[in-house]
Amino acid sequence: MDNDEPLEPETKDESDSVSAPQSSNETLYCEAEAPVVVEKEKPAQESSETDLEIEDTEKFFTTGQKELYLEACKLVGVVPVSYFIRNMEESYVNLNHHGLGPKGTKAIAIALVNNYRIKSLDLSHNQFCHKAGEYLGQMLAINVGLQSLDLSWNHLYIRGVVALCNGLRSNVSLKKLDLSMNSFGNEGAAALGEVLRLNSYLTYLDLSSNNITNDGLSKISRALELNESLKVLKLFLNPISMDGALLLILSIKRNPKSRMEDIDISNVLVSEQFVKILDGVCAIHPQLDVIYKSVQALSAKKTLSTWTNPVKLIQSYADQNKISVLDFFRSLNPSGETMMPVGEFRKAMIRQNKVPINRYQVRELIKKLGEKTGMVDFSFLKMMRS
Template structure:
């Protein structure tokens, strides 16, 4: 599952929002047992003395002139050299200014311009040393701009004050922003607390990237409490942090009652087997997660067995990544047999690509895939065989399909469209894998199906036949 699968929340008017948040009767109210994160007093930056205020009154006179002229005036106002790339691309939907060394004043000039911009939907500002002044300018701009939907301010060393400013903004729920990347900003425990307080009631942010920060177990507890309350997030990236068992258990406890999160990446942490146990228990109850990445978390065969208990009952998970965990053949068996025992399993992709398997395992896997033809299990190779012998010498599936279509005087595209009940040029990867293996006109095995998917798959979890035209 890719973040592109996530749909932004349609912006509501103020009246609609107030109506949606109006108090309900006690009979209609749902109660959650999870406790809210402890409150922290938020000291808002003093706006009167701040050099980062957008000075909207000064910019209003520019609303009637072109964006280029407005930006040039803003650069004069704050004393920075204009960025030619920004000028050339300000009418594009995606503005990529990563690694431009803009600094807080350069960001302020851009923010002033974007207040009245209606074309830029995605703004990339990674690695620009924007500091707290720059993030304040951006948040003030977002109070006025209802067109910008995606913002990347990763690797800007925002720290505690930056987290405080972002938290203040998120609590207002007053923006079209739905995708926010905050990776690599040296966020620690108190930052997590501030952000979680805001996200507990924020319903607009759909995709959040907090990877490569410095969150540990206490932050995991705050995040777990937030996940139990949040009703907006669909994708959360917490990879490359410092969560160990306590943080892992807290995160999983929050996911037990969460009803919106579909994609969770907690790779490169320290869940261990106890964290795997908590994840397995969560998978028994959670009915929303479709993608979980726990790669490189110190999970052994014991942990894989514990996750398997969840797979036996789960009816929604499609992708499970366990790459770079010390799992061997024993753990691999427990995972695929759990899927076999679950007739309602929707698993499509199991990544154990560092595990060497046996020929017997492959035979068992063939049986599992006969029951669940949408499933693909990626492993390293066969035990005791050289690399050359493990390389599949299967016939190129495209050639097989081409031969069939030539004989039957139909186009390759027509053949692929026949696999899709809707007759469209795109379809989900799992549905395609199941359809191509189950069709009876051409003998295609799962390895050949994997090759086809590599050629046809887009980044959004769909295959697209139009590339064959």
């Protein structure tokens, strides 16, 4: 059985630390066939190492995916990744820990421009640095197939994320993006804030552990006052204070069209006053759940221990009204099916008046219902009887 390693050990890009010339006209570069004539003269400043140009559009769009990738590898001088070649026609491709580096990523980016089959791509832990962020940004500006992209743990830093954001502004297909552990700080957060103001397709964004402070979060918060697509925002392990967290939840309150469902600020210590304000925000947006760290940790645990199991509450209601628990859950879903989006389920549970239940109990209920990929499943209710 083939393993996921490249055909040969790949060489790290020796020019990673050299800043490349910036150009607003940078596009993707790859010829479908190796040139057999004298190359055209190029200005001294121009180099195929700094951008990805398409010189022959017709050849580019008629060349097979495998051939295009192999030609791209030849162009940038890297060994092709055998796993990528074998899985180019699959919807999910996992290239984490492949040591791609900037040049290897450039070849992948070229191949992805015209690839509509790959929907989910994991490029985490590949030592990208900023240069690969530029290549991927150019790819995202053109690609219309990719829906999920994991770029975590890649040292993109400020320049890489800013370049990536340039492509994200015009992207119309990407829904899920993981940028955790990339150390881009407040400047990167500001660039992402601009993306959230313009992009109406992203629904999931992980910015955990990127040294974002209240200043950077304020840029994101202002964008969320207008954004109508984002549902999940993870900010875990960023040096954010309660004041920053307050800006964040108030931005959701100010946006009547916000679709935000889950915010993770679980390392941020908040006060009872914050919780009261959040209760007011959740009254306006019942689909919203915010995970935070409470100052009153011990009292919170005590309160949790006294809560009634939400499943037992629902079972009691069902028994009193001579219906099944499944019937109760189906009554919450307009379609009557046994699966439901998390946000819609949370909203329906908070708004229903048959069973007294708070949002913390709803959170536990969602866990019991086996939330996966943004959906809750009622189909295994027999396992919940207790």
